[in-house]
Amino acid sequence: MKENAILELKGIGKQYRDHKGDYVKVVEDVNLIIKPGECIGLVGESGCGKSTLARIISHLTQASEGAMFFKGEDITHLQRKNLKQYYKQVQMIFQNPLDTFSSRMTMGQYLAEPFINFQRMPKREAYAHAKALLQMVNLESHCMKKYPNELSGGQLQRIVIARAMGIKPSLIICDECTSALDVSIQKDIIELLFDMKAQQNYASLFITHDIALAENICDRIYIMYEGKLVDMLASKNIMAEAKHPYTKTLLNSVLTLNNYTQKVKVS
Ligand SMILES: Nc1ncnc2c1ncn2[C@@H]1O[C@H](COP(=O)(O)OP(=O)(O)OP(=O)(O)O)[C@@H](O)[C@H]1O
Numbered sequence: 001m002k003e004n005a006i007l008e009l010k011g012i013g014k015q016y017r018d019h020k021g022d023y024v025k026v027v028e029d030v031n032l033i034i035k036p037g038e039c040i041g042l043v044g045e046s047g048c049g050k051s052t053l054a055r056i057i058s059h060l061t062q063a064s065e066g067a068m069f070f071k072g073e074d075i076t077h078l079q080r081k082n083l084k085q086y087y088k089q090v091q092m093i094f095q096n097p098l099d100t101f102s103s104r105m106t107m108g109q110y111l112a113e114p115f116i117n118f119q120r121m122p123k124r125e126a127y128a129h130a131k132a133l134l135q136m137v138n139l140e141s142h143c144m145k146k147y148p149n150e151l152s153g154g155q156l157q158r159i160v161i162a163r164a165m166g167i168k169p170s171l172i173i174c175d176e177c178t179s180a181l182d183v184s185i186q187k188d189i190i191e192l193l194f195d196m197k198a199q200q201n202y203a204s205l206f207i208t209h210d211i212a213l214a215e216n217i218c219d220r221i222y223i224m225y226e227g228k229l230v231d232m233l234a235s236k237n238i239m240a241e242a243k244h245p246y247t248k249t250l251l252n253s254v255l256t257l258n259n260y261t262q263k264v265k266v267s
Pocket residue numbers: 016017026044045046047048049050051052053209
């Protein structure tokens with residue numbers, strides 16, 4: 001375990017069987033470190049294995065190879081009873097907020113649940129905390145009584161973030177958490193995540209296919225290509241740091257797009 005790492009992955013791999021029954025490696029030899037309070041970007045094209053890695057870290061799927069350490073403890077194989085403890089410290093925010101909710105649960109129930117289950121709070125107290133969380137993400141208290149289908153994607157994602165923050169985690173995994181939302185709402189959600197980070201100083205793994213966004217908000221960026229981490233960009237001069245041809249192509253496409261947008265603005 002590297003000193004001061006909150007999460008360390010060592011040689012993580014994952015293989016699935018394809019339709020012919022052959023094994024296919026979708027994540028291969030991933031070595032990654034996240035330190036307390038750091039925002040780490042994981043960038044790569046669709047299908048390169050980003051979500052699989054997020055699911056491995058979140059214990060939603062088991063790695064086929066390698067080891068994971070959280071705050072120095074080996075968490076590669078966690079038993080059910082230890083998972084609960086893990087989820088008190090590690091929270092996930094996924095792409096489509098609707099997938100996170102049960103259709104029969106009100107927002108109040110959803111927000112109060114961790115206080116009742118994790119902290120054994122009396123119901124009344126848990127609901128008071130839930131209401132405070134809604135305020136924290138700038139939603140009105142009447143949302144407490146709403147069902148998921150009565151709210152917009154942006155409002156639901158705020159509520160997912162509110163619940164995650166209520167647990168006061170030390171690590172958040174955000175898997176394309178804005179890509180299902182309108183562009184105008186995406187910015188609000190990113191700002192909300194950063195307001196929360198300023199208050200709670202959690203570490204985060206921010207998974208996106210948008211390298212320009214990652215460059216803006218992350219301390220370091222890992223580039224994933226065909227299941228492997230092929231580059232780690234740590235400075236603000238990421239163009240100079242890029243070694244792998246895929247990273248260079250990715251960065252060039254952003255620059256080309258920026259130039260194009262500037263040209264359109266000028267003409
Ligand atoms: N349960 C599964 N069984 C078989 N193959 C799978 C399974 N889950 C994912 N895969 C395959 O693993 C590869 C990586 O998928 P993954 O969802 O991790 O990629 P991704 O980088 O997150 O893509 P996207 O950005 O489109 O979500 C893909 O080829 C996918 O088809």
